[in-house]
Amino acid sequence: MTRRLLTGNxxxxxxxxxxxxxxxxxxxxxxxxxxxxxxxxxxDAGEMPGRMVTLESEHSMITAAGAAAATGVRVFSATSSQxxxxxxxxxxxxxxxRAPFVLINVSRGLASPLTLExxxxxxxxxxxxxxxxxxxxxxxxVLDSVLLAYRLGEDQRVRLPVIVNLDGFYLSFTRxxxxxxxxxxxxxxxxxxxxxxxxxxASAPASQAVAVLGGSPYSYFRYETHxxxxxxxxxxxxxxxxxxxxxxxxxxxxxAYRCDDAEIVFVMIGSxxxxxxxxxxxxxxxxxxxxxxxxxxxxxxxxxxxxxVLAGRQGVAVIDQNISMGxxxxxxxxxxxxxxxxxxxxxxxxGFIGGLGxxxxxxxxxxxxxxVTRQAVADGVAPEPRxxxxxxxxxxxxxxxxxxxxxxxxxxxxx
Amino acid sequence: MTxxxxxRMKDLPxxxxxxxxxxxxxxxxxxxxxxxxxxxxGPRTVFINAAGCMTLLSVYPFTPFRGSWLYTAMASAPAGxxxxxxxxDILLEQKRMPPEEDLEVVVLTGDGAAYGMGLSATSGAIERxxxxxxxxxxxxxxxxxxxxxxxxxxxxxxxxxxxxxAGFRGYKKDLFAIWAAHQPAYVATVIGAEPLDLAQKIAxxxxxxxxxxxxxxxxxxxxxxxxxxxxxxxxxxxxKTGAWPLKEYVDGKVVHTRIPHPRLPVEEYLKKQGRFAHLxxxxxxxxxxxxxxxxxxxYWAGVDE
Numbered sequence: 001m002t003r004r005l006l007t008g009n010x011x012x013x014x015x016x017x018x019x020x021x022x023x024x025x026x027x028x029x030x031x032x033x034x035x036x037x038x039x040x041x042x043x044d045a046g047e048m049p050g051r052m053v054t055l056e057s058e059h060s061m062i063t064a065a066g067a068a069a070a071t072g073v074r075v076f077s078a079t080s081s082q083x084x085x086x087x088x089x090x091x092x093x094x095x096x097x098r099a100p101f102v103l104i105n106v107s108r109g110l111a112s113p114l115t116l117e118x119x120x121x122x123x124x125x126x127x128x129x130x131x132x133x134x135x136x137x138x139x140x141x142v143l144d145s146v147l148l149a150y151r152l153g154e155d156q157r158v159r160l161p162v163i164v165n166l167d168g169f170y171l172s173f174t175r176x177x178x179x180x181x182x183x184x185x186x187x188x189x190x191x192x193x194x195x196x197x198x199x200x201x202a203s204a205p206a207s208q209a210v211a212v213l214g215g216s217p218y219s220y221f222r223y224e225t226h227x228x229x230x231x232x233x234x235x236x237x238x239x240x241x242x243x244x245x246x247x248x249x250x251x252x253x254x255x256a257y258r259c260d261d262a263e264i265v266f267v268m269i270g271s272x273x274x275x276x277x278x279x280x281x282x283x284x285x286x287x288x289x290x291x292x293x294x295x296x297x298x299x300x301x302x303x304x305x306x307x308x309v310l311a312g313r314q315g316v317a318v319i320d321q322n323i324s325m326g327x328x329x330x331x332x333x334x335x336x337x338x339x340x341x342x343x344x345x346x347x348x349x350x351g352f353i354g355g356l357g358x359x360x361x362x363x364x365x366x367x368x369x370x371x372v373t374r375q376a377v378a379d380g381v382a383p384e385p386r387x388x389x390x391x392x393x394x395x396x397x398x399x400x401x402x403x404x405x406x407x408x409x410x411x412x413x414x415x
Numbered sequence: 416m417t418x419x420x421x422x423r424m425k426d427l428p429x430x431x432x433x434x435x436x437x438x439x440x441x442x443x444x445x446x447x448x449x450x451x452x453x454x455x456x457g458p459r460t461v462f463i464n465a466a467g468c469m470t471l472l473s474v475y476p477f478t479p480f481r482g483s484w485l486y487t488a489m490a491s492a493p494a495g496x497x498x499x500x501x502x503x504d505i506l507l508e509q510k511r512m513p514p515e516e517d518l519e520v521v522v523l524t525g526d527g528a529a530y531g532m533g534l535s536a537t538s539g540a541i542e543r544x545x546x547x548x549x550x551x552x553x554x555x556x557x558x559x560x561x562x563x564x565x566x567x568x569x570x571x572x573x574x575x576x577x578x579x580x581a582g583f584r585g586y587k588k589d590l591f592a593i594w595a596a597h598q599p600a601y602v603a604t605v606i607g608a609e610p611l612d613l614a615q616k617i618a619x620x621x622x623x624x625x626x627x628x629x630x631x632x633x634x635x636x637x638x639x640x641x642x643x644x645x646x647x648x649x650x651x652x653x654x655k656t657g658a659w660p661l662k663e664y665v666d667g668k669v670v671h672t673r674i675p676h677p678r679l680p681v682e683e684y685l686k687k688q689g690r691f692a693h694l695x696x697x698x699x700x701x702x703x704x705x706x707x708x709x710x711x712x713x714y715w716a717g718v719d720e
Contacts, residue, residue: 022505025498051505053497056539060494063487063536067463067498070485073505075498089488200483200499201516202459207484210473217475 006178008171009034011139012078012104012164014178015146017048018186019102022073024052025064029083030116031168032106036078058087065101066094069161070208072199074150075101080168081108081122088125094161095130096225097209099198100153101161102146103131107270108168109357117358118168120270120322124330130225132162132232133298135269139176141296142166144243144251147181151190151239157231159198167271169358181247189246229300236297253297254305258284262291263314264373266366267335269295272321272355279366290370295331303338310339315348315377317369319388321355328385329353348376354388361388418622419455421614428454428614434479438471442643444634444650445469445525445552447607452550452631455617458482461499461518465492465533467525468559469552483518490532492522493540496547519548519621526553526567529630530588541597541626548620549628554635555587562638569658570710571703573690574638580693581703586710590630595664600625602664603672606632608650612661612672619665632659640689652684657711660718671718681711 006014012035016024024043026036042048055061058079065077079087084105105123109115123133132153134145142164149162166172200206212218236253244250257277259265266276273294283290293309293316295302310316316339320329327333332351339345350373354361365388376382421427433453439446445468453460458481464470466489473484487495500520506512524533529551537549556562556574563576566588577583594602600623605613613631620627634650636643653659654673658681661673682704685691694700 022509023498023501025501049509051501053501053543055494055497056535056542059488060491060497060536060539063491063494064498064501067485067487067495068502068505069498071499071502071506073502090491093488200461200485200503200518201512202482202518203516205458205481205483207473207478207480209486210475210478210484211470211486212475 002180003177004180005175006139006143007034007173007175008136008139008142008166009106009173010038011143011178012146012166013038013042014180015143016076016102017042018143018181018183019074019076019147019150019190020049021076022050023068023075024050025061025068025075025077026052026054027058027061027079027083029058029080031108031172032078032080032083032104034172035104035106058083059090062087062090062094062103065103066090066097066099066161069094069099069101070097070198070200072193072195074193077101078104078106080106081110084122085110085125091126091131092129093209096221097198098159098225098228099161099195100150100159102149102153103161103163104146105163105165106168106172107165115357116168118170119356119358123163123165124322126163127299127330130160130229132158132160132229132300134162134164135296135298136164136166136171137271137273137294139171139174140178140249141251142171143178143180144247144249145296147186147190148236148239148243148251150193152232152236154193155235156196158228158235160225160228160232165270170271185246189242233297233300233302233304251296252305253295253302254309255294255296256309257292257294259291259293259309261289263289264370264377265290265310265313265316266292266369267294267316267318267331268292269298269331270321272319272361275361275363276319276366279363279370282363283367283370288370301334301338306335306338307342307345310346311344313346315350315373316346317350317352317373319352319354319361319369323353323356332385347380348373348382350376350382351385352388353385419618421611421618424611427610430454432458432481437479438474439468440635440637440643442636442646443468444607444646445554445631447646448552448605448613448631448633449523449550451607451610451613452617452629453480455614456519456521456548456621459518460521461485462521462523463487463492463495463499465489465522465524465528466559467528468554469523469525470559489528491536492524492528492533493536493545493547493549496520496522497540497543497545500546520546522547522549524549524551525558526551526555527557527565529553530566530590534593537594538597541594541599541628544625546624547626549626551590551628551630552633553630554633554638556638558635558638562635571691571694571707573693582690582693591662591664594628595669597626598667599628600665601627602629604630604632604659604661606650606654606659606661608634608647609654609661609673616663616672619663638690640692641687645687649684649687652679652687655679656681656684657715658684660714674718678715681708
C-alpha cells in the first residue's frame with residue numbers, strides 16, 4: 001500500500017487500473033479529460049494491460065462500453081455534464097442490457113448558460129436510467145468507489161452498470177493524500193469479471209437487447225431491472241463490509257457524521273459535504289446538537305438506512321446542489337418521499353439549493369441553515385425552500401448586468 | 416480469410432440459413448438481400464442493429480438468425496460493433512477465448528441510420544479501421560415509420576412527407592462516395608435481384624479485413640407502392656436502367672460490376688412504382704422525367720464502359 005497526493009481524476013484512473021479493466025472507450029470533456037489522459041499514458045507505457053479507443057461522441061462511447069460489456073470484458077469509461085447528456089439515450093439503453101461496467105461522471109453544471117464548474121444536475125439527469133450511483137466526497141473515496149462499483153454491479157443479484165460521481169474542480173483537480181491499495185489485496189476483494197451468459201461466442205449464439213411487443217413483457221423486463229437495482233442496497237452493504245475488512249476504510253451506503261445525539265442534521269451528497277462537516281464541528285463547539293448525513297449510494301436510494309439514521313431527529317436540512325426546474329431540489333424531494341408517513345420521521349424537513357455551477361457554500365451559510373432549521377423546529381413549520389444567494393452576490397450580478405447594458409447601448413448608439 | 420468463389424448461379428448456397436416467419440412486409444427487398452447475404456456470411460456472426468424495419472426481426476423470444484444479435488439505437492450501431500469487436504479481440508489476445516469462438520461483426524441498418532443519424536458513428540468506425548461489415552438495406556425512406564423521405568430518397572419520389580406534384584425536391588445522397596472517401600477496405604452496392612453479383616461481393620468483403628461497407632438497394636412494396644410480387648422485376652430494372660449502379664470500391668478504385676447494355680430508359684423502372692405515378696398521370700411530367708434521365712445518363716457518361 002502506498003500513499004500519494006492524487007487528484008480526484010487520477011484517483012479514478014487508479015481505480016480503473018487496480019480493477020484491471022480490459023477496455024476503456026473514451027471521449028474527452030472538461031473536467032474529466034485527465035482520467036483518460038492518465039489511462040492512455042499507462043496503456044501506452046505498457047504499465048497496464050487493456051485497450052482504449054476514442055470514439056467520436058459520448059453517445060458512441062456509451063454504446064461501445066455497453067457492447068463490450070455485453071461481449072464479456074470489464075469496461076471502464078468516463079464523462080461529464082454535456083457529454084453525459086449527449087450519451088443519455090445510451091445511458092438508459094445499456095442499463096437494460098444488464099451488462100455491468102463502471103462509468104465515472106465528473107459533475108459539472110448543465111447549459112444553459114454554459115459553465116465548466118460543478119453541480120449535480122448532470123448526474124441527477126441519469127437518476128432514473130438503471131445505472132446505480134455512488135457519490136464521492138474525497139479523492140480516496142473516488143478510488144475506493146471504483147473498486148466497490150465493480151463488485152456491486154457485477155454481482156449476480158444486481159448485474160447493472162454503475163456511475164461513480166465526483167465533483168468537477170473540487171475533487172477532479174484537487175490533490176489529496178490517497179492510499180493506493182495493494183493489487184493483490186484488490187484481487188482478493190474484486191474477483192475476475194464473470195459475464196455468465198451475457199456474452200457473444202460462436203458456440204453459444206445469443207440475441208441481446210431485443211425488442212418486445214406489448215406492455216406485458218416490457219413491464220416485466222423493466223421491473224426486473226428495478227428489482228436488480230433494489231437488490232443493490234444489501235449487496236452494497238456486503239461489499240462495503242468486505243472492503244472495510246480488506247482495506248480498513250469504511251464506506252457505508254449512508255455516512256452519519258456526529259449524529260449520535262444530533263437534534264438537527266444536514267443532508268448532502270458530494271464533496272461539499274466535507275464543508276458541512278466542518279460547519280458541524282464549529283456548531284458542536286458552540287454547543288449545538290447537530291450532525292451530517294451523507295448518502296453515498298443514491299441509486300438504489302437507501303431509504304431504509306436514511307430512515308434509520310434520521311429517526312427521532314427534530315429537524316433535517318437538505319442542501320441540494322441541483323435544481324429540478326419548476327420543483328426545486330431533487331434530494332429534498334427524494335428524502336421527503338422516503339420519510340413521508342413514517343411515524344419516526346423528523347417533523348421538519350427544510351430544503352435549500354446552493355452550490356450551483358461551482359458556487360461555494362460558506363461556513364456562515366451552513367450556520368444560517370442550521371439556525372433556520374432550528375427556528376422551523378421551534379415554530380413547527382418548515383419554510384419554503386430557498387436559494388443560497390447573498391446580497392453581495394446580487395450586487396456583483398447587478399454590476400455585470402450594468403456592464404452588459406452599457407456595452408449594448410454603446411453599440412446601438414454607434415449604429 | 417479465403418474467398419469463396421461464386422462463378423455461376425448454381426454455385427450459390429443451396430442451404431438457406433435465415434429463418435422464415437419474420438414480420439417484414441411481403442416482398443421486402445431488404446429481407447431478400449439479407450437472406451442472400453446471410454447464406455454467404457453464415458451463423459458465425461453477430462448482427463449489430465440500429466432502429467429500422469429490421470429491428471423487428473428479433474422480437475422477444477424469436478429470431479430468424481442462427482448466430483447472434485445486439486440491438487443498439489438508431490445512431491450508434493457502428494459504435495456497438497466497435498465495442499463487440501474490441502471485446503472479442505481482447506479476449507482473443509489474452510487467450511481467454513479460443514479462436515473458434517470468434518465472430519464476424521456485422522452492422523445492419525436502414526438508410527435512415529446509414530445516410531443520416533448514424534453517419535458520424537460510421538465515419539468514426541471507418542477512420543479507426545474497425546474490422547467490421549456494414550450492411551445498409553436502402554429502401555430510400557424512413558420505411559418503418561411509414562416512408563417519410565430520408566437522405567436516401569431519390570429525386571421526385573412521392574413519400575409521406577413529399578406528396579406534392581413534384582414529389583421529393585432533394586436528391587439522393589451519394590453514400591457510396593462518402594464511404595469510399597474514407598478509403599476503407601471495401602465498399603459495394605448490391606441488390607437482391609442480382610444474387611450472383613451480391614454473393615461475389617459479400618464473399619469478397621468476407622475475405623478482407625477492416626471496414627467493409629455494403630449498400631443494398633431494397634425495393635419496398637409498402638413504401639414504393641407496388642405489388643409484392645414485382646420486387647425482383649423492379650430490382651432488375653433498377654440495374655438495367657442504370658438507376659442503381661452495381662459497383663465496388665477496392666484498393667482505391669471504383670469498378671462497375673454490371674454495366675447495363677443496352678441501358679433501358681429510366682422510366683421503365685419508375686413507371687412500375689406508385690411513388691413515381693405523378694410523373695405519368697394525369698399528364699406526363701416530361702420535364703421531370705427528362706431531368707431524371709439526364710442525371711442517369713450523366714452518371715454513366717462518367718463511367719469507363
